[in-house]
Amino acid sequence: MEIERITLNSDTPGQELSLRVVRFSGAENGPAVYIQAALHSHEIPGMVAIDGLISRLAEAENDARLAGSVTLVPHANPIGLTQGVYGETLGRFDLNGRINFNRSFPTEAAEKLTGRTTAERLKATLLALAEKADVVLDLHCDDEGPVYLYVSEQQLNEGRRLARAMQATVILTDASNDPISFDLAVGGRWAAQNREGDACFAATIELRGMMDVTPTFAEQDADGLYRYLVDIGTVIDELPTIFPVETIVGDVDAAQLIPTPVPGALLYDVEIGDWVREGQRLAVVMSEPGMVHHEIRSPFDGQVMTRRDRRFARRGDDVIKVLRHPLP
Ligand SMILES: [Zn+2]
Known part of the structure; x- marks a missing residue:
């Protein structure tokens, strides 16, 4: 060495x-x-x-x-x-x-x-x-x-x-x-x-x-x-x-980062590696406690790849990445 x-x-x-x-x-x-x-x-x-x-x-x-x-x-x-x-x-x-x-x-x-x-x-x-x-x-x-x-x-x-x-x-x-x-x-x-x-x-x-x-x-x-x-x-x-x-394979463009349109606390419903359906709720963003919260839903069937490591997001921050892929 x-x-x-x-x-x-x-x-x-x-x-x-x-x-x-x-x-x-x-x-x-x-x-x-x-x-x-x-x-x-x-x-x-x-x-x-x-x-x-x-x-x-x-x-x-x-x-x-x-x-x-x-x-x-x-x-x-x-x-x-x-x-x-x-x-x-x-x-x-x-x-x-x-x-x-x-x-x-x-x-x-x-x-x-x-x-x-x-x-x-x-x-x-x-x-x-x-x-x-x-x-x-x-x-x-x-x-x-x-x-x-x-x-x-x-x-x-x-x-x-x-x-x-x-x-x-x-x-x-x-x-x-x-x-x-x-x-x-x-x-x-x-x-x-x-x-x-x-x-x-x-x-x-x-x-x-x-x-x-x-x-x-x-x-x-x-x-x-x-x-x-x-x-x-x-x-x-x-x-x-x-x-x-x-091991699943996907094009880099099939892995989509989803931003939040509102700022707030992040409460995830899904874990890394979870399979999700189109429309399934992935996370809730709580801007004002006591008010209606924003829901982030999957744009397609696929697998949850990554999440943010902080639990607060500003408006426009990416909060989760889902890889578009047929469900097993
Ligand atoms: Zn790096």
């Missing part, structure tokens, strides 16, 4: 940020894998899963069971970590440039961006680390949700393999060529190098919700990542077979 610290000059004098990169070197006949967590810097489930993965990989390296190399960036966003505002870490958007850390990836190499913001140089640095690999996994989490994946539509077969290993219950496919997120931006870099196709695979893994940071989930997710690395031949090991979970 080797640890490298990549330093990034900050946008203000007297401040320097760093990225910690953990590398395991294999025999180089298996796929090279890059995994990062917490690009949205307050999304912690991936970071703690990587901790469990490191001990498993250290053992594999010691036993000469690494067929491919593995590069890990357990905390991919040191800028977001500095954005503590009134006791909260605001890690989704760059407070300076106002851009989502998982959007607007530069096409240039980091060395060509010396005069640009730290956020741009950070994104280019992460892409440069990731594009060298054959498989890239970007670990995030939702407010409240299941384990689910985003993959490009062309890579659904590989996505199913990842879903089996991670026991993900939903795969959202993206048919567009717009490289909006990190995994798709890596795909864009591979395409520019004529490396697209079955040999290269990138995905975003959403590891449940913000509050789902527990020893049990960390262990389960480290196991899932390790199982996937064994499955694709990066690590050599024999693992017991696991009980398969049912």
